[in-house]
Amino acid sequence: MRAAFAIAGKDLRQRLRDRSAIVVGILAPVVIAGLMSFAFRGIESFNFTLGVVDLDHGPVATSLVRALQSPQLKSVITLRRLSSASVARDEIRRGVLPAGLVIPAGFSASIAGSRPESVVTLSSDQLPIAGDVTRSAVQSFVSQLNADRLSVYTALAAGAPMSDLSRLASVAGKLRIPLQAVERPVGAQELKVISYYAPGMAIFFLLFTVSYAARSFFVDKSEGMIERMRAAPVRPAEILVGKALSAFVFGALSLGVIGVVTSVAFGASWGAPLPAVVLGFVLVLSVVALTALVIGLSRTQRQAEGIASIVVFGLALLGGNFFFISSAPGVMKHLALLTPNGWALRGFTDLSTLGGGLGTIAEPVFAILVFTAVVGAAAVALAPRAVRS
Amino acid sequence: MLQVGRQESSGYVLECEGLAKSFGDRRAVEGVGFRIAPGEIYGLLGPNGAGKTTTMKMICGLLRPDRGSITIAGRQAIGNIDVRGLVGYVPQDVALYPDLSARENLQFIGRLYRLDRRTLAERVAEALALTELTERAGDRLDAYSGGMRRRLNIAAGLLNHPRLLILDEPTVGVDPQSRHAILERVQAFGRDGLAVVYTTHYMEEAERVCDRVGIIDHGRLIAEGTRRELVAELGEHDSIELEASGNLDRLAEVCRSVPGVSTAAAADHSVQIVTEDGRSILPAVLEAADRSGCAVTSVDVTEPDLEAVFLHLTGTALRE
Numbered sequence: 001m002r003a004a005f006a007i008a009g010k011d012l013r014q015r016l017r018d019r020s021a022i023v024v025g026i027l028a029p030v031v032i033a034g035l036m037s038f039a040f041r042g043i044e045s046f047n048f049t050l051g052v053v054d055l056d057h058g059p060v061a062t063s064l065v066r067a068l069q070s071p072q073l074k075s076v077i078t079l080r081r082l083s084s085a086s087v088a089r090d091e092i093r094r095g096v097l098p099a100g101l102v103i104p105a106g107f108s109a110s111i112a113g114s115r116p117e118s119v120v121t122l123s124s125d126q127l128p129i130a131g132d133v134t135r136s137a138v139q140s141f142v143s144q145l146n147a148d149r150l151s152v153y154t155a156l157a158a159g160a161p162m163s164d165l166s167r168l169a170s171v172a173g174k175l176r177i178p179l180q181a182v183e184r185p186v187g188a189q190e191l192k193v194i195s196y197y198a199p200g201m202a203i204f205f206l207l208f209t210v211s212y213a214a215r216s217f218f219v220d221k222s223e224g225m226i227e228r229m230r231a232a233p234v235r236p237a238e239i240l241v242g243k244a245l246s247a248f249v250f251g252a253l254s255l256g257v258i259g260v261v262t263s264v265a266f267g268a269s270w271g272a273p274l275p276a277v278v279l280g281f282v283l284v285l286s287v288v289a290l291t292a293l294v295i296g297l298s299r300t301q302r303q304a305e306g307i308a309s310i311v312v313f314g315l316a317l318l319g320g321n322f323f324f325i326s327s328a329p330g331v332m333k334h335l336a337l338l339t340p341n342g343w344a345l346r347g348f349t350d351l352s353t354l355g356g357g358l359g360t361i362a363e364p365v366f367a368i369l370v371f372t373a374v375v376g377a378a379a380v381a382l383a384p385r386a387v388r389s
Numbered sequence: 390m391l392q393v394g395r396q397e398s399s400g401y402v403l404e405c406e407g408l409a410k411s412f413g414d415r416r417a418v419e420g421v422g423f424r425i426a427p428g429e430i431y432g433l434l435g436p437n438g439a440g441k442t443t444t445m446k447m448i449c450g451l452l453r454p455d456r457g458s459i460t461i462a463g464r465q466a467i468g469n470i471d472v473r474g475l476v477g478y479v480p481q482d483v484a485l486y487p488d489l490s491a492r493e494n495l496q497f498i499g500r501l502y503r504l505d506r507r508t509l510a511e512r513v514a515e516a517l518a519l520t521e522l523t524e525r526a527g528d529r530l531d532a533y534s535g536g537m538r539r540r541l542n543i544a545a546g547l548l549n550h551p552r553l554l555i556l557d558e559p560t561v562g563v564d565p566q567s568r569h570a571i572l573e574r575v576q577a578f579g580r581d582g583l584a585v586v587y588t589t590h591y592m593e594e595a596e597r598v599c600d601r602v603g604i605i606d607h608g609r610l611i612a613e614g615t616r617r618e619l620v621a622e623l624g625e626h627d628s629i630e631l632e633a634s635g636n637l638d639r640l641a642e643v644c645r646s647v648p649g650v651s652t653a654a655a656a657d658h659s660v661q662i663v664t665e666d667g668r669s670i671l672p673a674v675l676e677a678a679d680r681s682g683c684a685v686t687s688v689d690v691t692e693p694d695l696e697a698v699f700l701h702l703t704g705t706a707l708r709e
Contacts, residue, residue, distance in 0.1 A: 006500035224484035231449045231478035232501035233470050
C-alpha cells in the first residue's frame with residue numbers, strides 16, 4: 001500500500017497548489033452559505049412597524065394598544081402612532097409602513113352597547129404577512145374581549161347585582177382564554193438558515209470532488225502517468241486506492257474547514273463535534289465511492305466530466321442542497337432520502353435542532369453507508385478495468 | 390525469420406518466446422521472440438502499427454500476452470508484479486507532472502518503486518546530476534525546455550536501477566543537441582552493463598547505438614542481427630536515394646520496373662531503391678524518373694544500410 005500513499009500524497013500536493021480547488025473546496029461554499037444566510041435572514045427575525053390611529057382614546061382602545069405592545073409581540077411589532085386614517089393609508093401606499101390599524105371613535109363605548117364598532121386593519125401588497133399578523137393579534141384581543149363580555153353577562157343573568165358590574169368586568173378581564181395555538185419547533189432549538197445552508201453548500205461543493213478526482217484520473221491516464229505507475233510494481237487497486245484516498249482527505253479537509261469557518265464566522269450550528277465528524281466521515285466515504293463509480297463508467301476525460309456533472313447537480317437538486325427540503329412537495333422529500341447528501345443534510349439539521357449524540361445520526365449514517373456499499377460494489381466491479389484499459 | 394548471430398549462452402536479461410497478442414480480430418503481435426544480454430542495446434525497428442509498442446507493453450507488464458513467455462533476469466515476468474522492479478520504462482511521450490518540480494516528480498516515481506527514504510534521496514540526487522538539472526531541481530516542469538523534460542523522462546526510468554531499460558522512441562521531437570546527448574547516454578547505459586530495448590523510427594539512430602536490431606513488421610519479427618550481419622544478408626547490393634518532388638509513389642512504381650532494381654519505396658521526400666549495382670543502373674533509374682514526371686533534386690548512391698535492409702525485407706521504407 002506504500003504506492004497508494006505515494007499517489008495520494010502526490011495528488012493532494014497538486015490539489016492544494018491548485019487555487020481553483022481551494023476556491024471550489026473551501027471559499028465558494030463559505031461565501032455562498034454566508035450570502036444565503038444573509039438573504040434569508042428576514043425569515044428567522046421577522047418584525048415590522050404598525051401604524052396605529054386611535055380615534056377612540058377610550059379604555060378598550062388603550063387595552064388593545066397595550067396588547068399590541070405586550071412582551072410576546074414586542075419582537076415582532078413596533079408601534080407608531082398616526083393622527084388619522086388617511087395618513088395611515090398614505091404611508092402604506094407609499095411603502096413607508098407595511099400595515100396600519102384604525103380604532104374608530106366610540107369603540108370603547110360600543111363594547112357595552114348593542115351596536116359594535118369595527119377595528120379596521122390596513123395592509124400593503126408588499127408585505128401582506130404584516131397585515132395578517134396585525135389581524136391575528138387584533139382577533140385574539142377581540143376574542144378575549146368577547147369572552148370577558150360573555151362572563152359578565154352570564155354573571156348578571158345568574159342574578160349578580162348590577163352594582164357589581166365594574167367588579168365583575170375587572171375579574172373577567174384578569175382571566176385569559178386558556179387554549180391558544182402556539183407554534184413551536186419540534187427540536188430543542190429552531191433551525192437557523194445558516195445552519196441549513198452551511199452544510200447544504202459544504203455538501204454541494206464536496207460533491208464536486210467527484211468531478212475533480214475523476215478528471216484527475218483521466219488526465220493522468222491521457223498523459224501516460226497511469227501507464228508509468230503500472231509499469232512500476234504497483235497494482236491497479238493501489239492506483240485506485242491512492243486516488244480515492246486523496247479525494248477522501250481533501251473532501252474531509254474541505255468539510256472540516258467549512259464547518260469551523262461557518263460556525264465561527266456566521267454562528268452556524270453543526271451539532272456536537274463527534275456525531276458531526278462521524279456524519280461527515282461517512283458522507284465523504286460515499287463521495288469517494290461515487291468518484292470510483294464515475295471513473296469505472298467512463299472511458300475518457302470528457303465522459304467523466306459529463307457523468308460527474310449529472311451526478312453532482314442531480315444529487316444536489318434531489319437532496320435539497322439549494323432549498324429547504326421541508327418546504328418541498330412530498331415526492332421531493334422522499335426522493336431526497338435516496339441520496340447520501342439528502343440524508344447527510346437531514347443528519348446535520350437534526351444535530352442542530354434536536355442536539356444529542358450519535359443516536360441522533362444513527363439513521364442517516366446507516367442510510368449513507370448502505371448507499372456507499374451499493375455504489376462501492378458497482379465501482380469495485382468497474383473501476384479496475386478503467387486502470388487496465 | 391531471418392536470424393543471424395543469435396546468442397545461445399544463458400544469462401540473458403530478457404528472453405521473449407512466441408509472444409502473441411490480438412485486439413479483437415486484429416493480430417497485433419504473432420510469435421515474436423528475442424533475447425537480450427547484459428550491456429546489449431537491442432533496437433526494435435518497425436513502422437507504426439508493426440507491433441513494436443505492443444511488444445514493449447507486454448515486456449513492461451502493461452499488456453498480458455495471449456501466448457508466449459517473458460523472462461526477465463531469469464524470472465518469469467507475466468503476471469509477476471515484483472519483476473517490474475527490475476525494469477525501467479521510458480515512455481515515448483514525457484510522462485511527468487508539469488505542475489510538480491523535477492525533484493518532486495522523481496521522488497514520486499521512486500516511491501512507486503518502493504525505495505526507502507535514504508535510497509530515494511540518493512537516487513533522486515543521482516538522477517538530477519545525470520540530467521544536469523540539480524540547479525533547477527526545485528523548478529516546476531512547465532518552466533523546463535522540451536529537451537530538459539526528455540532528459541528527466543529518461544532519468545525517471547533509471548531511478549530503480551533497472552536490469553532492463555525500455556526506451557520507446559526517446560528522441561521524438563527533440564532538438565539535435567539534446568538528441569545527441571540522449572544517444573550518448575544510451576550508449577553509456579550499454580557500457581555500464583544495462584540491457585536496453587530501444588525502439589525508433591530513425592534508422593541512423595539504430596545504426597549508431599544498437600548492438601543488435603530486430604525488424605518487426607505486421608506483428609512478426611522478420612529479421613534480427615547486428616547491422617553488419619543484416620547488411621551482409623543483402624549480398625552485394627547498393628542503396629540509391631532519389632530526392633524528388635511530385636508523385637513519389639508513382640516514381641517508386643516506375644523505378645521498380647527498371648531491370649536490376651530489387652525494391653523501391655517512397656519515404657518522406659525521397660524514394661529509396663535497392664539494387665545490385667547502383668552506378669550502372671543509375672541512368673536507367675533517372676530516365677524512369679523523368680518519365681514519371683517527378684523532378685529529381687539529388688541522387689545519393691551508398692553502400693547498403695539498415696534502411697536498405699528494411700526496404701529489402703518489407704518492401705516499404707521505415708518512415709513511409
